[in-house]
Amino acid sequence: MKYVNYLILVVFAGLMIAASDNLPNRGDANAPANREISPAGSKGAAYYYIQNSKTDSNTDNMVTVILADWRGYDTLGEETVILTAGLICYLLLRKRRKTDDTKR
Amino acid sequence: MTRKDNNPIVSLLSRIVSPFIMLFALYVIFHGHYSPGGGFQGGTMLAAAVLLIRLAAGREISQLQFKKSWGTPVGSVGVFIYFFTGFLALLMGGNYLDYSFLPLGLEAPVTRGWGILSIEIGVGLAVMGILVAIYDDLLEGEPND
Numbered sequence: 068m069k070y071v072n073y074l075i076l077v078v079f080a081g082l083m084i085a086a087s088d089n090l091p092n093r094g095d096a097n098a099p100a101n102r103e104i105s106p107a108g109s110k111g112a113a114y115y116y117i118q119n120s121k122t123d124s125n126t127d128n129m130v131t132v133i134l135a136d137w138r139g140y141d142t143l144g145e146e147t148v149i150l151t152a153g154l155i156c157y158l159l160l161r162k163r164r165k166t167d168d169t170k171r
Numbered sequence: 172m173t174r175k176d177n178n179p180i181v182s183l184l185s186r187i188v189s190p191f192i193m194l195f196a197l198y199v200i201f202h203g204h205y206s207p208g209g210g211f212q213g214g215t216m217l218a219a220a221v222l223l224i225r226l227a228a229g230r231e232i233s234q235l236q237f238k239k240s241w242g243t244p245v246g247s248v249g250v251f252i253y254f255f256t257g258f259l260a261l262l263m264g265g266n267y268l269d270y271s272f273l274p275l276g277l278e279a280p281v282t283r284g285w286g287i288l289s290i291e292i293g294v295g296l297a298v299m300g301i302l303v304a305i306y307d308d309l310l311e312g313e314p315n316d
Contacts (some may be wrong), residue, residue: 100197114286122280123280123283124280124284124287125280125281125284126204126281126283126284126287127204127205128203128204128205128206128207130207131203131204131209131287131291132287133288134209135209135287135290135291136270136283136286136287139257139268139290140268142253142290142298143253143254143257144267145211146249146250146253146293146294146297146298147182147250149246149297149298149301150246150247150250150297150301152289152301152305153242153246153300153304153305154243155245156304156305156308156309157243157304157308159308159310160308160309160311161308
C-alpha cells in the first residue's frame with residue numbers, strides 16, 4: 068500500500084511538471100486570459116483592466132483599482148470577515164476569563 | 172511575562188524603531204495608488220509598531236500609547252468608513268460603492284481615485300485595530316495581571 072502511495076505521488080508530480088511546461092509566459096499578450104476576446108467568445112476581463120485602469124480611476128497601480136474599485140464588494144467582505152474574527156475573539160476570550168476570576 | 176524588570180537595550184531599541192515602522196506603514200497606505208501596497212499591508216505594519224511597544228515596555232506602560240479598550244472601536248470605525256463611503260455614493264444617486272458619485276466636485280476619474288484612498292484608510296484602521304485587539308484579548312487571562 069505504501070508503494071502505491073509513492074507511485075501516485077510521483078505520477079502526479081510528473082503530470083504537474085509536464086503541465087507547467089505548457090503554461091503561457093507571464094505577461095504574454097496572446098495568452099488566452101489576456102486576449103480581448105477569450106476563446107469562448109466573451110470579452111476578456113484582464114484586457115479591460117489593463118486598458119482602462121488609468122483612465123477610469125486616475126490611479127497608476129492596477130492592483131489597487133481592481134481591489135478597491137471594481138471589486139469593492141469583495142474587499143468589503145474581507146474587511147467584514149476581519150471584524151467578525153476580532154469580535155469573536157473578544158467574546159470568547161475576554162468574557163469567560165473575567166467570570167473565572169470572580170469565581171476564584 | 173514573568174520578569175518584571177525591563178531590559179534597557181530592548182526598550183530603547185524598540186522605542187527608536189517603532190516610529191519608523193509607523194511612518195513606513197503610513198507611506199504604504201497613502202502611496203498605494205502608485206506602488207505596491209494598500210490598506211491591508213499598511214494596517215498590519217501599524218499594528219506591528221504598536222505590538223512592538225507592547226512587547227518591549229510591558230502592558231502597563233504601553234496603555235499610555237494605545238489603550239486596551241481601543242482596539243475593537245478603532246476596527247469598527249475603519250469598517251464604518253468603508254460602509255459610509257459606499258453609502259454616500261448611494262445617497263448621491265449612484266450604485267453602492269460607485270465612487271464617481273461622491274460629492275467632491277471633481278471629474279469622475281479623480282473622484283474615484285479619492286474614493287479609493289478613503290477605502291484604503293478604512294481598511295488600514297480596521298486591520299490595525301482588530302490585530303491589536305486580538306493580541307490584547309489573548310493576553311487578558313494572564314495570571315500576574
